[in-house]
Every structure is written in structure tokens, then in C-alpha cells.
Amino acid sequence: MSRPFLRRGLLALTLVLVGPASAGAAPNNNNSAKLTQAVTVAGIYEHLNAFQAQATANGGNRFAGLPGHDASAQYVYDRARAAGYDVRFQEFEYEAFEDQSVLTRLAPAPQKSYTRGFFQEFVGSNQAPEGTVTDTEVYAVDIMNPPLGDSTSGCEDDDFDDFVAGSIALVQRGTCNFVVKSVNAEEAGASAVIIMNEGNAGRTELDFNPGVAGTNIPVVATSSAVGFELSNGVNDGLTGTRLNLTVDFFSETLTTRNVIADSPRGAGDNVVVVGAHLDSVLDGPGINDNGSGSGTILEIAEQMTKVKPRNQVRFIWFSAEESGLIGSNFYVASLSAAERANIAAMLNFDMVASPNFARFVYDGSDPDAPAGSGAIEDLFNSYFASRGLAFEPTPFDGRSDYGPFIAAGVDIPAGGLFTGAEVPKTSAQVLLYGGTAGIPFDPCYHQACDTIANINDTALDQMSDAAAHATITLAQSTAAVNGKRGKGNFKPKPAPETPIAL
Numbered sequence: 001m002s003r004p005f006l007r008r009g010l011l012a013l014t015l016v017l018v019g020p021a022s023a024g025a026a027p028n029n030n031n032s033a034k035l036t037q038a039v040t041v042a043g044i045y046e047h048l049n050a051f052q053a054q055a056t057a058n059g060g061n062r063f064a065g066l067p068g069h070d071a072s073a074q075y076v077y078d079r080a081r082a083a084g085y086d087v088r089f090q091e092f093e094y095e096a097f098e099d100q101s102v103l104t105r106l107a108p109a110p111q112k113s114y115t116r117g118f119f120q121e122f123v124g125s126n127q128a129p130e131g132t133v134t135d136t137e138v139y140a141v142d143i144m145n146p147p148l149g150d151s152t153s154g155c156e157d158d159d160f161d162d163f164v165a166g167s168i169a170l171v172q173r174g175t176c177n178f179v180v181k182s183v184n185a186e187e188a189g190a191s192a193v194i195i196m197n198e199g200n201a202g203r204t205e206l207d208f209n210p211g212v213a214g215t216n217i218p219v220v221a222t223s224s225a226v227g228f229e230l231s232n233g234v235n236d237g238l239t240g241t242r243l244n245l246t247v248d249f250f251s252e253t254l255t256t257r258n259v260i261a262d263s264p265r266g267a268g269d270n271v272v273v274v275g276a277h278l279d280s281v282l283d284g285p286g287i288n289d290n291g292s293g294s295g296t297i298l299e300i301a302e303q304m305t306k307v308k309p310r311n312q313v314r315f316i317w318f319s320a321e322e323s324g325l326i327g328s329n330f331y332v333a334s335l336s337a338a339e340r341a342n343i344a345a346m347l348n349f350d351m352v353a354s355p356n357f358a359r360f361v362y363d364g365s366d367p368d369a370p371a372g373s374g375a376i377e378d379l380f381n382s383y384f385a386s387r388g389l390a391f392e393p394t395p396f397d398g399r400s401d402y403g404p405f406i407a408a409g410v411d412i413p414a415g416g417l418f419t420g421a422e423v424p425k426t427s428a429q430v431l432l433y434g435g436t437a438g439i440p441f442d443p444c445y446h447q448a449c450d451t452i453a454n455i456n457d458t459a460l461d462q463m464s465d466a467a468a469h470a471t472i473t474l475a476q477s478t479a480a481v482n483g484k485r486g487k488g489n490f491k492p493k494p495a496p497e498t499p500i501a502l
């Protein structure tokens with residue numbers, strides 16, 4: 001394990017003898033034992049504090065294309081350059097589209113604000129019009145309690161026979177599509193529509209956006225729990241629940257940039273990419289998601305400043321991950337077939353300090369994963385095993401920036417770590433990792449409370465060491481992944497016409 005205050009001590013000593021940032025004073029952390037000791041929680045916190053300050057000074061977020069992320073990108077650029085890397089920005093434009101809807105219960109007391117987001121409490125229907133309804137009562141349209149058969153709530157015109165015009169229609173998912181329910185509600189005089197999930201097993205969480213088009217009134221979706229709460233025990237009729245409801249989207253064309261830092265040494269035709277997304281969601285500063293991964297790989301880069309790796313190491317801080325892996329897709333699409341073939345492996349670190357953490361390793365042994373991904377998974381697994389730390393696989397499903405690398409036709413072996421997001425921890429996982437069962441791995445996932453206070457130091461310490469171990473191991477040899485043993489054993493290959501599986 002790394003010692004949190006070792007680096008601070010070295011810096012103090014450096015200041016006395018030769019001044020700050022002297023490459024001459026940095027140790028050559030050219031193996032796992034040295035690098036994991038050099039990569040410390042205190043060192044990573046320097047970056048996390050910078051990210052937090054950048055968010056605080058720029059509206060509370062580091063969203064791709066907005067000033068908070070620009071500041072983070074410049075910070076990472078400057079730090080990596082000072083550490084001796086060949087650094088560049090890779091700029092691109094994208095269409096940002098972010099739900100900024102608000103749902104507040106005014107009555108019954110107490111007033112309550114619902115949490116926006118998938119797997120949270122509500123979302124704005126992303127094809128319905130924007131709009132605001134103020135202090136308006138909810139009307140339950142034939143809500144059924146589970147277990148229900150086919151709910152027709154809102155499918156038939158006569159579901160709205162006694163509807164009170166101007167109220168907010170609360171309809172339940174099922175039987176007919178969301179547009180039918182919403183259009184019927186609008187025709188009955190509803191001021192807005194709430195589509196609650198139905199409540200049967202497997203249909204409780206907010207895992208859908210109704211995407212209602214063709215109405216002139218705002219539409220939101222909720223989990224079944226929120227829907228039943230808003231129904232206030234009333235299955236058909238006015239509920240006594242009064243709401244402020246706003247459907248609002250942040251929609252702009254923005255310019256942002258990836259930051260790419262190449263080690264000046266190492267085989268350029270057997271590159272190890274080490275990636276993390278630097279952007280946050282619009283709703284918060286994104287310090288666990290993903291300041292933690294970004295700060296970890298920056299600290300690894302800084303601590304490798306004296307290393308002469310056999311393979312080139314390319315650190316990439318992707319932008320616009322939160323808008324759908326835009327930066328990583330842009331990067332991979334920008335590569336020629338030869339450049340793609342030169343990438344031996346990709347490591348990804350997205351959320352490595354979740355407050356109620358587990359130790360998840362991407363499931364590279366999945367038969368659909370590019371060949372070599374299983375060896376990367378083994379690298380992490382064997383590291384944790386050697387430290388007596390439990391771990392488990394997590395789906396290798398392309399939910400983060402490794403996705404474009406492992407895509408069919410690109411087929412770059414990849415792996416990485418994750419400490420969990422919105423999913424609740426099980427009691428079995430509590431036995432493995434401690435923490436609290438029944439609450440999410442990160443209760444502040446994609447929210448304003450994902451601040452510097454949302455970092456679990458134990459998780460950060462363990463995961464950053466595992467990340468450092470994998471990085472230095474592959475920097476020195478990718479033999480386990482692609483059979484190439486690095487400098488001296490490597491014959492340059494002709495540039496292929498098409499992407500090849502390494």
C-alpha cells in the first residue's frame with residue numbers, strides 16, 4: 001500500500017535542495033513496487049482539490065464545453081507537460097443536450113424536491129416541449145396497485161371522464177404507448193403529464209425516458225415509488241398532491257477537447273493507452289465521477305516522469321463522456337488503421353473512489369471482449385489477490401470510454417476498474433468490502449453532492465495502486481496481452497489495410 005504522506009515529504013525536501021518540480025529529484029518508479037508507493041492519496045488529492053476549485057469557480061460543474069471543464073483540461077495539460085510528456089489538445093464540437101427539469105411537491109407537507117436522473121426519481125421526457133406548471137394538483141388516472149395485470153391508465157378516452165381540466169395527469173406505464181396516454185391527457189385538458197413506472201417486478205425503477213413527441217404540454221416520467229407517492233393513496237381522481245413542475249433542457253452546440261499526453265519514450269508501435277474522462281455532468285462538480293480517475297492517472301503520469309517505459313504510454317483525459325462517450329469516440333475515429341493497430345491495450349478508470357465502494361474489475365474474460373482483455377482483467381485480479389483484497393467482475397458493456405476501443409472492428413484489448421455508481425450495494429458485497437447494504441455505491445452519482453467530500457480515501461488508495469500496477473506492468477511488457485515483449489523483441493509490422501485484432 002502506498003503511504004499517503006511520503007510524497008509530501010519528498011516535495012518538502014526537494015524545495016530545500018533544488019527547488020520545486022525538479023526532474024532530478026524524482027525517483028525512477030520503474031516497477032510496480034516503486035510506482036504504487038509513489039502514487040499516494042495525498043498526491044491525487046492535489047488534483048482533486050484543483051478540480052473542485054475549478055468547478056466551484058465556474059457554476060459548480062466541469063461539463064464538457066463549459067469553463068469548468070476548460071479549466072480542468074488546461075490544468076491537466078500544464079501538469080502533464082511539466083512532467084515531460086508530449087501533450088496536445090484534441091478539439092471537437094458536439095451537441096450537448098441535458099435534462100434540467102425540476103419537480104417539487106408543495107403539498108402534502110413537507111415540501112420535497114425530487115431527484116432528477118435515470119434510476120433516480122424523475123426525468124423530463126426529452127421530446128416533449130419545455131414548460132412550467134406552478135402549484136397545480138395531481139389527478140390520478142386509473143392507477144392500479146401492484147401486482148396489476150394490464151394497466152390501461154390513460155389509454156382510453158373514458159379514463160379521463162371525470163378529469164379536472166388544468167390538473168396534472170398522473171398515468172401509469174402499460175398497455176398502450178406513452179404518446180397515446182399523453183395525447184389523451186392533453187385532450188382532456190391536462191396542464192402536464194406524469195408517467196409513472198407501473199410497479200410490477202422489473203418495472204419499478206426509472207430506467208426509461210418516455211420520449212413523448214406530439215404533445216404541447218410538458219411530460220415527465222417517474223419511478224413507480226414516486227408515482228405512488230404522488231397519487232397519495234388515490235387511484236382515480238384528485239390526489240391532494242400539489243406540484244411545481246418544469247421541463248427544461250440545456251441544449252447547445254459546444255466546443256471541447258480531449259487532452260492527450262504521450263510518454264517521450266517507449267515503442268510507438270506498441271502503445272498503452274491509459275484513459276479517464278475529465279468532464280462532469282451539468283449538475284455537479286464530478287469529483288468521484290470522474291475526478292477520481294482523472295486525478296489518479298495524472299498522478300501516475302507524474303510519478304512515471306523518470307521511467308523509460310519499453311512501450312509508449314499515452315494518457316488521455318477524454319471529454320464529453322457524460323454526453324455519450326463523445327470524446328473517446330472522436331479519438332478512436334481520428335486514428336488511421338495503422339495508428340489503431342499500434343495500440344496494444346487500453347486501460348480505463350472511471351469512478352475509483354465511490355463512498356460506499358466495491359472493487360469491480362471489467363470483465364475482460366467475457367467471450368465478446370477483444371482477445372487480450374482477459375489478460376488485463378487477470379492483471380488487476382492477481383494484484384488484488386496479492387494484497388488480500390476481494391474483487392469481482394463488472395459487465396464489460398461499453399458504458400465508459402473503453403467502449404469505442406473494444407467495439408467490433410476496432411478490437412483493442414481493454415480493462416479497468418470501477419467502484420460503483422447508482423446501484424445499491426448488496427449485503428453479500430458488504431461482507432466483502434464493508435460499507436452499507438441497500439444504498440448506492442455512490443449516493444451522489446451525477447448530483448451536486450459529488451464534491452471533494454464524496455471521495456472514499458480507502459477506495460482511492462487501493463484502486464490507484466491497482467491502476468499504477470497495471471500501467472507500469474503493461475508499460476514494460478504487453479506480452480500477456482498481445483504476445484509482444486517490448487523493446488528488443490519487437491519487429492515492426494507493416495501497416496495493415498484494415499483494423500486488426502491485436
Ligand SMILES: [Zn+2]
Pocket residue numbers: 277289290321350351
Ligand atoms: Zn463517469
